[in-house]
Structure formats: structure tokens, C-alpha cells
Amino acid sequence: MKTDVIVLGAGIVGVSAALHLQARGRNVVLVDKGEPGQGTSYGNAGLIERSSVVPYAFPRSLATVLRYALNRSSDVRYDPRDLLHVAPFLFRYWRQSSPRNLAVATKAMLPLIEASVVEHDALIEAAGAGDLVRAKGWIAAYRTPKRFEAAAAEAASLSPHGLAMTVLDADGLAGLEPSIATGTKGVFGAIHWLDPKTVTDPGELTRRYAGLFAERGGTILRGEATSLAKTEPGWSVETEWGRIEAADTVVALASKAGSIFRRLGYAIPLGIKRGYHRHYRLPAGVALHHSVVDEEAGYVLAPMRQGVRLTTGIEFAQSDRPANARQIDHAERWARQLLPLGQPVEASPWLGHRPCLPDMRPVIGPAHRHKGLWFNFGHAHHGLTIGPASGRLLAELLTGAAPFVDPAPYSSSRFG
Numbered sequence: 001m002k003t004d005v006i007v008l009g010a011g012i013v014g015v016s017a018a019l020h021l022q023a024r025g026r027n028v029v030l031v032d033k034g035e036p037g038q039g040t041s042y043g044n045a046g047l048i049e050r051s052s053v054v055p056y057a058f059p060r061s062l063a064t065v066l067r068y069a070l071n072r073s074s075d076v077r078y079d080p081r082d083l084l085h086v087a088p089f090l091f092r093y094w095r096q097s098s099p100r101n102l103a104v105a106t107k108a109m110l111p112l113i114e115a116s117v118v119e120h121d122a123l124i125e126a127a128g129a130g131d132l133v134r135a136k137g138w139i140a141a142y143r144t145p146k147r148f149e150a151a152a153a154e155a156a157s158l159s160p161h162g163l164a165m166t167v168l169d170a171d172g173l174a175g176l177e178p179s180i181a182t183g184t185k186g187v188f189g190a191i192h193w194l195d196p197k198t199v200t201d202p203g204e205l206t207r208r209y210a211g212l213f214a215e216r217g218g219t220i221l222r223g224e225a226t227s228l229a230k231t232e233p234g235w236s237v238e239t240e241w242g243r244i245e246a247a248d249t250v251v252a253l254a255s256k257a258g259s260i261f262r263r264l265g266y267a268i269p270l271g272i273k274r275g276y277h278r279h280y281r282l283p284a285g286v287a288l289h290h291s292v293v294d295e296e297a298g299y300v301l302a303p304m305r306q307g308v309r310l311t312t313g314i315e316f317a318q319s320d321r322p323a324n325a326r327q328i329d330h331a332e333r334w335a336r337q338l339l340p341l342g343q344p345v346e347a348s349p350w351l352g353h354r355p356c357l358p359d360m361r362p363v364i365g366p367a368h369r370h371k372g373l374w375f376n377f378g379h380a381h382h383g384l385t386i387g388p389a390s391g392r393l394l395a396e397l398l399t400g401a402a403p404f405v406d407p408a409p410y411s412s413s414r415f416g
């Protein structure tokens with residue numbers, strides 16, 4: 001079977017790229033080893049994070065680095081057995097997080113972040129997925145006056161970006177979220193970011209987008225991406241329907257993209273930040289109306305279709321290490337101080353892999369040494385947010401249309 005474009009990987013990034021290529025008149029086959037939306041796109045915190053105008057940088061303050069080195073916080077943990085393995089990535093990440101480099105990354109990411117809600121809105125409407133999306137923003141909660149005041153000042157410094165937000169004292173928060181504890185062992189103050197949207201089932205959102213792609217004539221097949229081979233004039237991949245050939249192939253395999261690019265000679269320093277989630281039932285009379293981030297303990301509580309989803313921060317460990325419940329257990333203890341969570345829904349937590357580049361921006365565009373090969377991976381903490389915008393950019397580049405964003409910062413050639 002021949003097609004115009006093969007997209008490898010049916011997470012939010014691959015599905016969005018497939019939809020944008022299709023909208024530009026290409027026949028597209030979307031290939032995944034499983035169902036769409038079952039990878040990291042299933043388990044994230046569901047924030048379409050329009051207010052995240054500064055990427056997550058490696059901390060530059062010695063006190064914070066020392067705190068993380070103690071390995072007791074729930075926002076960042078590491079497996080001591082894997083420190084040597086992750087050290088080269090961490091070193092590059094630290095270097096790229098200098099104030100100057102962070103300003104470069106911020107400028108590079110801004111157009112994708114700014115387009116995030118608008119690009120999702122178009123797909124949400126076309127896919128009939130409005131029931132999965134809330135337009136109420138999310139709440140950043142602070143436990144101590146010191147952190148709250150610093151956060152309020154930082155939020156004010158972002159005013160040139162025109163973000164809508166409300167600063168809330170404990171009473172203001174209680175008005176919005178009566179079940180969240182305030183005062184001692186609770187929240188001192190909060191910032192309600194109003195531009196972002198939240199998704200109550202990000203895996204289902206990806207499946208609805210994939211359903212839209214199929215409805216519009218796209219083909220979704222089970223297949224193994226590592227079977228990708230060079231043919232004349234393009235590429236082939238083995239699927240449940242046999243071999244598919246296309247002039248162009250897009251690699252949207254997130255943390256598994258290395259299984260393709262390494263074999264082809266690209267030294268892209270893709271790192272992985274692992275993260276966990278678990279759902280909890282709420283006792284009668286307890287409710288959560290917004291996604292709440294406990295900024296000092298480093299986890300998110302998000303109202304989802306499956307229950308309240310508790311998601312953790314970052315765990316540095318080799319990607320194939322078995323899940324370690326320490327980080328989510330730690331976060332759960334903190335979370336129970338803020339909200340009386342009931343029983344967990346699942347017996348064990350879900351583990352996901354954020355695909356990250358040390359310069360805090362994805363690789364989007366042509367694989368610079370191979371004609372007809374395209375990359376779209378490395379969306380880190382914001383793959384749900386910018387999946388549709390990056391799919392649009394990829395499709396514009398592949399079809400030769402004028403890109404809506406300068407693609408240079410995302411080029412694979414930046415790594416040589």
C-alpha cells in the first residue's frame with residue numbers, strides 16, 4: 001500500500017500532525033503499536049497550559065539544588081542508581097537554564113504556547129469533544145506567605161504577556177474551592193490563571209481527535225515503528241496491513257523516538273522525565289472544581305472523569321526501571337492535607353515519560369540528513385498544550401506552506 005505520509009506515533013503530537021497534514025490535502029496513515037492516546041498523552045494532568053510562558057528550567061539556586069539532592073521532595077526525585085546515566089542530560093539542561101539561555105528558550109516556545117488554546121479549540125469543536133474540556137483555568141496554591149508573595153510578584157512581572165489571572169487570599173480561594181484546606185497546613189494564598197483550559201480525560205481527547213482523522217478519511221493502523229526502512233523514493237513501515245510506503249514519514253514517538261533517530265546517526269540528547277498519576281474517589285460532600293497545583297509540594301490535583309487525578313513532578317530514572325511508588329506516596333501525603341481524598345481507584349500508580357530536550361524545546365521539522373523524514377517529538381511538560389500547534393507547524397513545513405512560526409529554534413540540526 002502506498003500513501004503520501006506515514007505518521008509514526010498516535011499520541012496527541014502524532015494525531016495532531018496527522019490531522020493538519022490531512023487538512024492540507026495529504027493522504028496520511030497513522031501507525032502505532034497500540035490504540036491512539038494510550039501513551040503519555042493518556043496520563044498527563046490535563047492542562048492546556050496557555051499561561052506557561054516560561055519553560056521549566058533546571059533550578060539555578062543552590063538551596064533548591066541541595067533540596068533536590070536530598071531526594072526527599074515530591075516535585076523532583078531521582079533514582080541514585082541512575083545518576084551517572086542521567087548526568088550528561090542534567091549537565092546540558094543546567095547549562096541551557098542560565099538566564100540568557102532561558103530567555104532564548106522562552107522566546108522560542110512563546111509562539112507555540114500562544115497558539116495552544118486556539119489550535120485546540122478548532123480541533124475540539126470539529127471532534128465534538130467540548131464535553132471533555134473546561135474553560136475555568138487552573139489554580140496555583142501556595143502554603144507560605146513567602147512563596148505566595150514571591151509568586152504574586154513573578155506573576156505581575158509576566159504582565160507584558162497579557163495573561164489573565166486573579167490573586168486570591170485564603171478566603172478568595174475558599175470561595176472557589178470550599179473543600180481545599182486553608183490556613184496552617186493548608187493554602188495561604190493562590191493565583192488563579194484564567195487563560196488555560198483543562199481536559200477531564202486527555203487520553204479520550206486524543207482518541208476523539210484520532211476519530212476525527214479517521215472520519216475525514218485517514219487510516220489508523222497497528223504497526224511497529226522500528227520496522228521503518230529506507231526505500232526509493234521514500235520510506236516503508238510494516239503494519240497489520242503489511243508494508244506501507246510513503247515519500248514522507250513523521251517520527252512522533254515521544255520518548256521512543258531514539259529508536260529511530262539513533263539508528264540513523266542523529267545525536268539528539270533526548271532525556272526523559274518520568275511522572276506518575278493515580279485517581280482517588282472523593283468522600284460525600286467533598287468536591288474539586290478546578291485543577292489545583294500545590295506549588296510547594298510539587299503535584300497537581302485535577303478533577304477527571306476517572307476521579308481526582310493526582311500527578312507528580314519529575315522522576316529522573318532510566319525509562320525501563322520499574323515504577324517506584326515513593327514519589328506518588330509522598331505527594332499523596334501532602335495532598336491529603338489539602339483535600340480529604342478517599343480510596344485510590346487503581347491498585348498501583350500509572351507511570352509516564354515526558355520526552356525532553358535540554359534546551360527546553362521540541363524537535364519539529366525535517367530530519368536534516370534524510371530526505372522525506374520528519375521529526376516531531378520532545379514536547380516535555382507541554383505536549384498536550386502544544387501538540388496541535390506543533391502539528392500545524394510540522395504540516396506547514398512538510399507541505400511547503402509558509403510556517404506560522406519561525407521553525408529555526410526547533411531544527412534537528414541544532415544538535416549537529
Ligand SMILES: Cc1cc2nc3c(=O)[nH]c(=O)nc-3n(C[C@H](O)[C@H](O)[C@H](O)COP(=O)(O)OP(=O)(O)OC[C@H]3O[C@@H](n4cnc5c(N)ncnc54)[C@H](O)[C@@H]3O)c2cc1C
Binds near residue numbers: 040381
Ligand atoms: C505526570 C505527567 C503530567 C503531565 N501533565 C501535562 C499537562 O498538564 N499539560 C501538558 O501539556 N503536558 C503534560 N504532560 C506532558 C505530555 O503528556 C506529553 O508531552 C505528551 O503526552 C507527549 O505526547 P506525544 O504524542 O509526543 O507522546 P505519547 O502520548 O507518549 O505518544 C507516543 C506514541 O508512540 C507510540 N509508540 C512508541 N513506540 C512505538 C513503536 N516502536 N512502534 C509504534 N508506536 C510506538 C506509543 O504507543 C504512543 O501512542 C505531562 C506528562 C506527565 C508524565
